[in-house]
Amino acid sequence: MSFDLSPFKVLIKERCGLLFEGDSTDKLAHALKERMAVHALASMAYYAMLQGNDGEFQELVNLLTINETYFFREPEQIRLLVDHLAPRFLAAHDGKTPVRILSAGCSSGEEPYSLAMALLDKYGTSVGQLFAFAGGDIDSTVLTKARNARYTDFSFRGVPEEIKQRYFDKDRWGRVLKEQVRSLVSFHELNLLASEFPPALHDFDIIFFRNVSIYFDTPTRKIIQRNLASLMKDDGILVIGTAETLANDLGVLPQVEENGLFYFVKGKPPLPAASIPVARPAFDALTAPLPPAPLAIPSAVPLTPLPIAPPISTLPVGDFELARQLTCDKRYDEALPQLDAVLSIDPGHAAARLLKAYVLINRKDFGAAEALAQRVLAADTWSIDALLLLGLAAKWRKQTTESIRCFKQAAYTRHECWPAHYYLADLYRHSGEQELARRAYRVVVQLLSGSEPDTGIRHIPLGLPASEVRFLCEHQLAKLPAGKLPAGQK
Numbered sequence: 455m456s457f458d459l460s461p462f463k464v465l466i467k468e469r470c471g472l473l474f475e476g477d478s479t480d481k482l483a484h485a486l487k488e489r490m491a492v493h494a495l496a497s498m499a500y501y502a503m504l505q506g507n508d509g510e511f512q513e514l515v516n517l518l519t520i521n522e523t524y525f526f527r528e529p530e531q532i533r534l535l536v537d538h539l540a541p542r543f544l545a546a547h548d549g550k551t552p553v554r555i556l557s558a559g560c561s562s563g564e565e566p567y568s569l570a571m572a573l574l575d576k577y578g579t580s581v582g583q584l585f586a587f588a589g590g591d592i593d594s595t596v597l598t599k600a601r602n603a604r605y606t607d608f609s610f611r612g613v614p615e616e617i618k619q620r621y622f623d624k625d626r627w628g629r630v631l632k633e634q635v636r637s638l639v640s641f642h643e644l645n646l647l648a649s650e651f652p653p654a655l656h657d658f659d660i661i662f663f664r665n666v667s668i669y670f671d672t673p674t675r676k677i678i679q680r681n682l683a684s685l686m687k688d689d690g691i692l693v694i695g696t697a698e699t700l701a702n703d704l705g706v707l708p709q710v711e712e713n714g715l716f717y718f719v720k721g722k723p724p725l726p727a728a729s730i731p732v733a734r735p736a737f738d739a740l741t742a743p744l745p746p747a748p749l750a751i752p753s754a755v756p757l758t759p760l761p762i763a764p765p766i767s768t769l770p771v772g773d774f775e776l777a778r779q780l781t782c783d784k785r786y787d788e789a790l791p792q793l794d795a796v797l798s799i800d801p802g803h804a805a806a807r808l809l810k811a812y813v814l815i816n817r818k819d820f821g822a823a824e825a826l827a828q829r830v831l832a833a834d835t836w837s838i839d840a841l842l843l844l845g846l847a848a849k850w851r852k853q854t855t856e857s858i859r860c861f862k863q864a865a866y867t868r869h870e871c872w873p874a875h876y877y878l879a880d881l882y883r884h885s886g887e888q889e890l891a892r893r894a895y896r897v898v899v900q901l902l903s904g905s906e907p908d909t910g911i912r913h914i915p916l917g918l919p920a921s922e923v924r925f926l927c928e929h930q931l932a933k934l935p936a937g938k939l940p941a942g943q944k
């Protein structure tokens with residue numbers, strides 16, 4: 455049975471923003487057939503029903519959302535909350551009202567519960583007085599799951615046993631979150647495209663809006679960002695998923711960078727002296743999903759055991775391992791003198807040169823980074839790290855042709871280097887080379903379909919999370935129209 459999906463696509467996009475193009479069209483067709491069968495209605499009769507029946511629209515939406523989530527996802531942003539944002543908001547509060555935190559698009563609750571557990575770890579039982587946590591989602595099924603707080607292994611990717619034991623009880627079906635954490639979070643139905651929001655969803659200090667915006671087009675993202683801003687206090691902060699942040703720099707809220715992470719601010723939040731308002735990069739980073747600065751993301755990583763390097767005054771000088779660790783921890787100001795010390799003892803230390811180039815790119819000192827990477831490449835023409843660094847530096851300098859050349863060279867040198875294909879795909883997409891982009895995204899999906907291949911990257915902590923990159927590629931593939939290859943390309 456086939457029927458015209460377009461009126462349904464329009465209705466769904468208008469009401470909740472979700473887009474169905476390319477491969478995701480199958481999902482829509484499948485869901486519609488299921489609901490039409492329940493009511494024994496043909497397509498246009500079901501369409502008429504949907505228009506006047508909010509309950510039925512909800513049933514349909516519940517079949518259409520993508521609810522992928524897990525505990526302690528993107529742990530660096532959670533660290534930012536725990537170590538920097540929360541203390542700052544607490545200091546600025548009068549102590550009488552809690553700091554209000556919303557997870558917008560919370561799915562089955564792993565995100566808001568992770569935030570609550572992370573702050574519980576730091577503030578102990580007073581967390582309930584200091585903070586109020588809420589989760590909101592358009593999908594009523596996931597909200598029920600969130601309230602039940604029962605999870606299978608799928609939600610715990612990479613979460614250490616110690617955290618599972620501390621906050622969860624085991625039962626026949628999985629693990630149930632302890633009441634101590636459950637009682638901290640309230641859950642609410644929330645359509646981010648609504649024209650009005652219930653009073654419980656106003657006046658937030660911090661909103662986490664992660665891994666949701668990828669389902670919307672740019673005009674919808676703008677509307678949603680304005681809506682989120684209306685739910686924030688005047689000094690509120692909006693944290694968007696690392697891979698989505700720059701694609702959400704839409705001129706609605708100003709963006710700031712702190713410790714290599716980006717977020718948006720509404721008015722004048724309690725900022726640390728070191729926060730720098732971000733000037734829009736010249737490159738089309740507006741839509742580039744994975745810029746160099748916030749790349750060093752460990753995959754699902756625990757909160758507690760992130761290795762912490764000692765304060766700078768006690769650091770031994772010229773210790774490469776320490777320099778590497780500081781770079782991985784994004785403590786670039788401390789990493790740089792360490793790397794310089796290593797290089798002063800051993801100027802040909804290739805790994806130190808590469809790490810230094812990586813740090814310099816993160817500090818936007820592209821010329822010096824390129825010089826270092828070139829020197830490594832002169833000694834080792836097969837260095838994937840050096841080729842990627844050169845590609846990234848060129849990308850940020852808006853030298854698209856050069857950037858493509860470097861990433862191509864990395865991909866030719868080592869086909870399994872999926873980050874090179876991924877960067878190429880993005881560059882092609884932004885240059886309007888749709889078919890080349892499709893091909894490159896497909897290669898990434900293929901390479902990431904089995905066990906993770908050896909990318910050939912030896913030193914630089916790119917930290918692109920493979921599962922999320924694969925997901926983003928699939929999403930792009932669904933959106934990209936099939937096109938013709940440019941002349942001369944096969």
Ligand SMILES: C[S@@+](CC[C@H](N)C(=O)[O-])C[C@H]1O[C@@H](n2cnc3c(N)ncnc32)[C@H](O)[C@@H]1O
Binds near residue numbers: 596644666
């Ligand atoms: C991929 S999950 C992200 C979960 C979590 N934020 C995370 O980062 O792990 C996206 C969620 O956004 C929700 N969503 C999609 N459109 C929405 C809308 N218009 N309003 C509210 N939530 C929406 C979906 O139901 C889904 O649960």
